[in-house]
Amino acid sequence: MPAIHLMERAGVYYFRRVLPSDVRPYFPAKEIWRSLRTRDRKAAIPRVERLNSETERVITLIRSRALNRAEIHRVVKTYLERTLDGLEHHRESGSTLHDLAQGSPLDVWTWNEDLIPLAGGFPDAHGGSVPRAGREQLVSHYKQKVEALEAQLAGRHIDLFLEEQANALIAITKADIPTYSSNDHEGFANHSPMPQEFRVLCFELLKAKISTYRIEIERLMGNYDNAYDRATERLLAPPTDTTPSVPPAPPADTSPSVPPAPAEATPGPTLTEVIDMYMAEIREKGLEEVTYGEYEDACRLLVRIIGEKPAAELTRDDIRTYRDTIRKLPAHMNKRPETKGKSIEAVLEVAQKKRLKPISDAAVKKKLGQVKGLVKWASGDGVRLIPHNVGDGVNLPKTTKGPVREQKKPYTQKDIQGLVDGLVAEREKGTFEQHPERYWVPLIGIFSGMRLEEICQLHTADVREVEGVWCFDVDWLDESGKVAKRLKTGNAKRLVPVHSTLIGLGLLEYLDHIKRAGHPRLWMKLTKTARGKYQRNIKDWYNGADNRPGFENLYIDDDPKKSFHSTRHSFANALKQAGADMLVAGEVLGHKLEGLTFDRYADPYRVAIKKAVVELAQYGVEFVPRLGCWNDWP
Numbered sequence: 001m002p003a004i005h006l007m008e009r010a011g012v013y014y015f016r017r018v019l020p021s022d023v024r025p026y027f028p029a030k031e032i033w034r035s036l037r038t039r040d041r042k043a044a045i046p047r048v049e050r051l052n053s054e055t056e057r058v059i060t061l062i063r064s065r066a067l068n069r070a071e072i073h074r075v076v077k078t079y080l081e082r083t084l085d086g087l088e089h090h091r092e093s094g095s096t097l098h099d100l101a102q103g104s105p106l107d108v109w110t111w112n113e114d115l116i117p118l119a120g121g122f123p124d125a126h127g128g129s130v131p132r133a134g135r136e137q138l139v140s141h142y143k144q145k146v147e148a149l150e151a152q153l154a155g156r157h158i159d160l161f162l163e164e165q166a167n168a169l170i171a172i173t174k175a176d177i178p179t180y181s182s183n184d185h186e187g188f189a190n191h192s193p194m195p196q197e198f199r200v201l202c203f204e205l206l207k208a209k210i211s212t213y214r215i216e217i218e219r220l221m222g223n224y225d226n227a228y229d230r231a232t233e234r235l236l237a238p239p240t241d242t243t244p245s246v247p248p249a250p251p252a253d254t255s256p257s258v259p260p261a262p263a264e265a266t267p268g269p270t271l272t273e274v275i276d277m278y279m280a281e282i283r284e285k286g287l288e289e290v291t292y293g294e295y296e297d298a299c300r301l302l303v304r305i306i307g308e309k310p311a312a313e314l315t316r317d318d319i320r321t322y323r324d325t326i327r328k329l330p331a332h333m334n335k336r337p338e339t340k341g342k343s344i345e346a347v348l349e350v351a352q353k354k355r356l357k358p359i360s361d362a363a364v365k366k367k368l369g370q371v372k373g374l375v376k377w378a379s380g381d382g383v384r385l386i387p388h389n390v391g392d393g394v395n396l397p398k399t400t401k402g403p404v405r406e407q408k409k410p411y412t413q414k415d416i417q418g419l420v421d422g423l424v425a426e427r428e429k430g431t432f433e434q435h436p437e438r439y440w441v442p443l444i445g446i447f448s449g450m451r452l453e454e455i456c457q458l459h460t461a462d463v464r465e466v467e468g469v470w471c472f473d474v475d476w477l478d479e480s481g482k483v484a485k486r487l488k489t490g491n492a493k494r495l496v497p498v499h500s501t502l503i504g505l506g507l508l509e510y511l512d513h514i515k516r517a518g519h520p521r522l523w524m525k526l527t528k529t530a531r532g533k534y535q536r537n538i539k540d541w542y543n544g545a546d547n548r549p550g551f552e553n554l555y556i557d558d559d560p561k562k563s564f565h566s567t568r569h570s571f572a573n574a575l576k577q578a579g580a581d582m583l584v585a586g587e588v589l590g591h592k593l594e595g596l597t598f599d600r601y602a603d604p605y606r607v608a609i610k611k612a613v614v615e616l617a618q619y620g621v622e623f624v625p626r627l628g629c630w631n632d633w634p
Helices: 041-093 097-102 135-154 160-173 196-220 227-236 271-283 289-306 316-326 344-354 361-378 413-429 437-448 452-456 500-504 507-516 536-543 551-555 565-577 582-589 596-601 607-614
Strands: 006-009 012-018 031-035 463-466 469-474 494-497
Touching: 006 041, 012 041, 031 041, 041 160, 041 196, 041 271, 135 196, 160 196, 196 271, 271 289, 271 361, 289 316, 289 361, 316 361, 413 437, 413 551, 437 452, 437 500, 437 507, 437 536, 437 565, 452 536, 463 507, 469 607, 494 582, 494 607, 500 507, 536 551, 565 582, 582 607
Parallel strands: none
Antiparallel strands: 006 012, 012 031, 463 469, 469 494
């Protein structure tokens, strides 16, 4: 470790590193000083190594982003110039539309969707004149294109056409930017992540296309006094005569009597650039693609809400604005046709007009936490792209919802009777012949208290005998020892004894049937979604979706405070009312045990003890007589 990085002042050790000149504009000072908070040199050395490593990583990220930014700027600048110059050249030269589409050397730049055919006044292939659309109509059309592209940019949506155009530009300009396609050469989906440089190029290209339309609108109105044409005119203007008519004045004394004014400080990286660096940083942590996508969505949403700005200018009010805005946004806004691709202002307007359900408090808390993580990283030791942690202290306001138990309701005895009646009705309709999971998942939920995803991802090997007791083995691993499932917390890993009612209903016979068919999972009709979960189909069927009533609405209750999760509440309530031991019930439910002794040092309860507690779940409703054994169904 170079001695310059480890400094001692008044017996306290510090990390000191002078920043290279090319990255200094990205930092608030020319060097980094951080207290290591120790007087012990041995303790200081690993800390200074960590800080130096972190600083080196950020410098590398900044340099790579700067190089890529320069290359991206070159490609986009070339596109903009050649497109606009090409359009004007064809207007002036009288080239035909046929020539333009069939072999013009400029067509790769100018064949921009319907921009060329509407650019106005080209003679046709026979020497005649293509009728020019009314100027107002043409301008209106271009404005519609601008709105569509702006919506695409606001929604951060990259379609196949944009991908193809970006790839063509990279090839033609020989840019040092990785290419990418959502489909491989055989037309199948490409599951590899899109390179960040390619993503940025696509968005910059969208901005250039918007500028192209806007400039063409001005040209169509006869206005060549726009910024682009003014700059071009200055470049093409003949040089003026610089021969002096009088002798030049002698050079002034350049010895400054006062220090010269410092050059204006550069604002440093933009918020988007810092987000790019942060995403590259957390990519190295090996997060699941779904989790990585959630982080990126939350962080990109910050720019959509407060606008682009230098990261160093981010304030606590910006984070508060983000918090307050996302609380008003509708759920699934990037999937709803009426809000997808729209600006935040337009989304809020639609949400208010149509009274769309806002995203949940849990989702708001999650997004806010992810953005606060970004700010904390960017303001932390070895980074300091943001001077202070402006996210610290910005939290969700305390609600008046009351105790947690009041937020979700357990089922009443009447509700559970409705569940049984509904299962009987659906069985008579033949629903369970193709979808046995719709029969078993609610029943397992009501007699085990397991979470929906825990039930939906069960493998056949997860239902097994332990010490003579049939159990659900809730675990991350499959039978080969690979991580194949998801658990909410570490405490969720547990053995849950199978209730005697489930055995009486034929669960073990169903298990044997699935094993003989060679299926690895209990519910083969449930497939994993892009978010890595199996619960989507059964959840929509049970709770309802897209304004369609679900099983619960039809047979149980339409109370919004009741959902499939009410089966878990009902199971917990049944154990509590039966006087079950709190610690045993907590372990069955997968909750953290209170107290250091039990939580850290004690083994899990024996399955026989847990079996006795599980059997306390009784609801005063007939299950087996009414539903019969699964194996005996006609």
